[in-house]
Amino acid sequence: MRGFRRKTKPIELDDINIIDNQKTKKAITAAALGNAIEWFDFGVYGYVAYVLGKVFFPDASPSVQMIAALATFSVPFIFRPLGGIFFGRLGDKYGRQKVLAITIIIMSLSTFGIGLIPSFETIGIWAPILLLIVKIAQGFSIGGEYAGAAIFVAEYSPDRKRGFMGSWLDFGSIAGFVLGAGTVSFITYLVGETNFAEWGWRIPFFIALPLGIIGLYLRNALDETPVYQQHSENKVSQKPKKFSFKEVLANNKRSLMVCIGLVICTNVTYYMLLTYLPSYFSHNLGYSESHGVLIIIAVMIGMLFVQPIIGWLSDKFGRRPFIFIGSFALILFAYPAFVLLDSRVTYQIFLGLLILALSLNMFVGVMASTLPALFPTEIRYSALGIAFNFSVVIAGLTPTITATLVETTQNLMIPAYYLMVCGVFGLITAIYLKETANKPLVGGIPMATNEEEAVELLEEYHENLEQKIENIDQKIEELQEKRQKLADQHPDIQ
Missing domain, CATH: 1.20.5 (Single alpha-helices involved in coiled-coils or other helix-helix interfaces)
Structure with a gap:
């Protein structure tokens, strides 16, 4: 009947979700482990790009080999939006927990598969083709991984601790990267650079399989998020709404643009620092492989300690201040940082990396708690999956574009200029972001740690x-x- 309006029940104390602390910790562990596997691969891939170039593209020059290996890293990002759309729809329809169990299976198997591919000398052109296929499968699964994991943690976290809880998701990212880079260094040390180039590079990729099995076990052991359970109950009592992508775009323009801006700014800095710089050190600056790797690993370990502190502080002071600080840091200090990297003095190289790492910490410390809070429950996975992964396509091209520009112009400061532009986008994003700290998720009921709260x-x-x-x-x-x-x-x- 036209004009009929369903009377909404007043929100009372019994309606507020009191979150079990142990369940929240388990949810964070399960989500962060999947993220760790994703970045474990990125860490390994970034540090063995020079070897992969020789294994899969042996007839090319050293410069082209490196660019080709990094391009194989970047191309699968094009398929991430498809994964975001596919898994986002499933996540909103059937729940977050089920989808995250699927993505971790595909992700760990595809990473494991890289280690199985024969070299170009063995099977010819099929070697790089198989590498690309496996990376595409990996990209497709990752399309549903981060968005789902961030939502999973956000929907399990109390309102006043969402920043701190969410920061552990990217703690997993950094830890995965450190583990990947450290594994490469350790195996290289054990078997020697010659054996590593011949067969040792495969071992780090094999490690993804047992990590994936552990992650799958943890995710299957968890219940669906309290927020989605409540949403499912409402769907049973009320006729569920159907949303087209056109409606999602039309009704959430500001949130989508803020999401895109934050993701691009964060991931351009991420890929510049963690994926491109190892090759930049060895190929462009002429440092030994181990020299640059060990310094970056040390800086990343430092980031692990800063990460949860940023998340905790964001619950006190809000998310926006840290996005402003990170953006200003890139604009003002990216150029001096790269001057320090080219100094050939160890402590100055460390200082340059520290500047970039702390700038990155400002973004990743708040990203996982900010993004899920931009969208309502019924479209949260779909909207975030679309916006996040389309943004990552742009950011994922960073290593390839930067390497190409540096080779073309012979200007070693290109990465710094790239990051400075990125910082401008970060400022614009921070201006348009509405503060989400200490507030319920959009359209949701408040979530607390105890009855008093x-x-x-x-x-x-x-x-x-x-x-x-x-x-x-x-x-x-x-x-x-x-x-x-x-x-x-x-x-x-x-």
Whole structure:
């Protein structure tokens, strides 16, 4: 019947989710391990790119070999949006937990598969083709991985701790990268550079399989998120809404643009620092492979300690300040950082990397808690999957574009200019971002750690509703005044 409006039940204390702390920890561990596998591969791939170039593209020059190996890293990013769309739809329809179990299987198997591919000398052109196919499968699964993992953690986290809890997701990313890079260095040390180039490079990729099995076990042991369970109950009692991608884009423009800006800024810095710089050190600056690798590993270990601190502070001061700080740091300090990297003095190289790493920490410390809070529950996975992965396509081209520009121009400061432009986009993003710290997820009920906090959150929630009602009443009053002025000019309208 037209004009019928379903009366919404008032939000009371019993409606507030009190989150079990142990379940939250398990959710974070399960989600972070999947992220660790993703970045374990990135860490390994970045540090063995020079070897992969020789194994899969032996007839090319050293410069082309490196660019080709990095391009094989970048091309699968084109398939990530397809994964985001596919798994996003499934995640919104059937739940987050089921989809994350699927993505970790595909991701660990595809990473393991890289280690099985024969060399170009053995099977010819099929070697690089198989590498590309496996990387595409990996890219497709990763398309649903990060968005789903971030949502999983956010929907398991209390409102006042979402920044701290979410920061552990990218703690897994950094830890995975450190583990990948450290594994490469350790195996190279054990077997020697000659044996590593012949067969040792395969071992790190094989390690992804047991890690994936552990991650799958942890994810299967978890229940669906409290937020999605509540959403599912509402779907049973009410007719579920159907959303087209066109509607998602039309109704969430600001949130989508903020998401895209933050993801591009974060991941361009990520891939520049963690994937491109190892090759930049060895190929362009002429450092030994181990020299640059060990310094970057040391800096990344330092990032591990900073990461949860940024998340914790963002619960106190908000997410926006850290995006502003990270953006200004890139604009002001990217160039000096790369001057330090080219100094050939160890402590100055370390200082340059530290500047870039801390800039990156500002973004990754708040990204996992910021992004899920931009969208309502019914479209959260789909919207974030689309926006995140289309943005990562752009960011994922960073190593290839930067390497090509440096080779073409012979200007070693190109990476610094790239990051400075990235910082400008970060500033614009921070300006347009509405603060999400200490607030319920969009359209959701407050989430607390205990009953006392639940009472406080309920009061804040009601106060927020009152403020919104006052704002609407004020707008109605302004519109009525405007209407009256127009009506006064017409003889037949009262």
